[in-house]
Amino acid sequence: MSPLPEPPYYAVIFTSQRTPADESGYGGAADRMLELAAEQPGYLGVEGARGDDGLGITVSYWRSPDDIAAWRRNAEHRIARDHGRSDWYSRYTLRVAKVERAYAWQRDDGLKDPQA
Amino acid sequence: MSPLPEPPYYAVIFTSQRTPADESGYGGAADRMLELAAEQPGYLGVEGARGDDGLGITVSYWRSPDDIAAWRRNAEHRIARDHGRSDWYSRYTLRVAKVERAYAWQRDDGLKDPQA
Numbered sequence: 001m002s003p004l005p006e007p008p009y010y011a012v013i014f015t016s017q018r019t020p021a022d023e024s025g026y027g028g029a030a031d032r033m034l035e036l037a038a039e040q041p042g043y044l045g046v047e048g049a050r051g052d053d054g055l056g057i058t059v060s061y062w063r064s065p066d067d068i069a070a071w072r073r074n075a076e077h078r079i080a081r082d083h084g085r086s087d088w089y090s091r092y093t094l095r096v097a098k099v100e101r102a103y104a105w106q107r108d109d110g111l112k113d114p115q116a
Numbered sequence: 117m118s119p120l121p122e123p124p125y126y127a128v129i130f131t132s133q134r135t136p137a138d139e140s141g142y143g144g145a146a147d148r149m150l151e152l153a154a155e156q157p158g159y160l161g162v163e164g165a166r167g168d169d170g171l172g173i174t175v176s177y178w179r180s181p182d183d184i185a186a187w188r189r190n191a192e193h194r195i196a197r198d199h200g201r202s203d204w205y206s207r208y209t210l211r212v213a214k215v216e217r218a219y220a221w222q223r224d225d226g227l228k229d230p231q232a
Contacts, residue, residue: 001131001171004209011213013127013175015117015163019223047131049165049173055117057165057173059129065216091222093120097127097213100181106207107135 002045002061007099009044010062016084016092018054026088029080036076042067061099068096118161118177123215125160126178132200132208134170142204145196152192158183177215184212 018026037043042063050056062068071077084092134142153159158179166172178184187193200208 001133001207001209007211011127011129011211013129013215015175017117047171047173049167049171051165051167055163055165057163057175059131059173059175085221085223089221089223091117091220093117093218093220095123095127095215095218097215099129099211099213102209102211104207104209105201105205107201107205 002047002059004102004104005044005061007102009099010065010068011097011099012060012062012068013095013097014058014060014092015094016056016058016088017090018050018056019088019090020054024087025083029083029088033077033080036074037071040067040071040074042070065096118163118175120218120220121160121177123218125215126181126184127213127215128176128178128184129211129213130174130176130208131210132172132174132204133206134166134172135204135206136170140203141199145199145204149193149196152190153187156183156187156190158186181212 034046037046037060044061044063046058046060048056048058062071150162153162153176160177160179162174162176164172164174178187
């Protein structure tokens with residue numbers, strides 16, 4: 001789960017349907033993109049889930065639209081996007097949204113996690 | 117995958133960690149909430165995924181903040197939220213965000229889907 005900074009900030013909601021069988025480096029590339037994104041200016045966090053039906057949602061959080069645009073121009077990210085379209089995804093949607101309100105709830109069981 | 121209306125509209129990004137074992141009606145209640153949400157004024161769509169680690173992301177889309185507030189006040193939805201906190205989730209975050217830009221890509225393989 002991603003940290004919860006004080007709004008406003010920006011979310012990139014990436015919803016994708018994986019191709020049924022083609023692995024061809026997907027896992028390694030996805031991990032590498034998470035690692036690379038975390039090094040970018042304005043990066044605030046990421047969270048993702050993919051179900052057994054192959055539908056996945058990844059939400060990354062950024063300080064500003066300019067930070068998102070810069071990440072979009074990143075050369076290694078461009079190459080990964082090309083692979084995504086040629087091999088890994090049958091379709092996807094991408095939405096850029098300004099987070100206006102945010103809150104967290106956590107079970108009170110003694111668990112400590114400053115990011116929850 | 118949810119339809120892609122013309123921005124601006126609103127997204128509710130709900131990220132949740134499921135409790136390890138407690139099923140106690142979760143699946144039926146989750147299905148019922150999707151059904152009920154779809155009947156509310158201003159509802160535009162929903163998409164969700166949950167991975168094997170129990171982390172799930174559900175994003176619902178709404179015409180306006182007032183529509184989200186009305187759904188939040190829905191009595192049956194309130195009861196489900198109480199169950200969520202008592203039984204189903206160990207933690208969650210909720211973010212309300214204004215979608216400013218959106219686009220879709222789909223593999224050109226003859227598949228037809230007007231929502232993609």
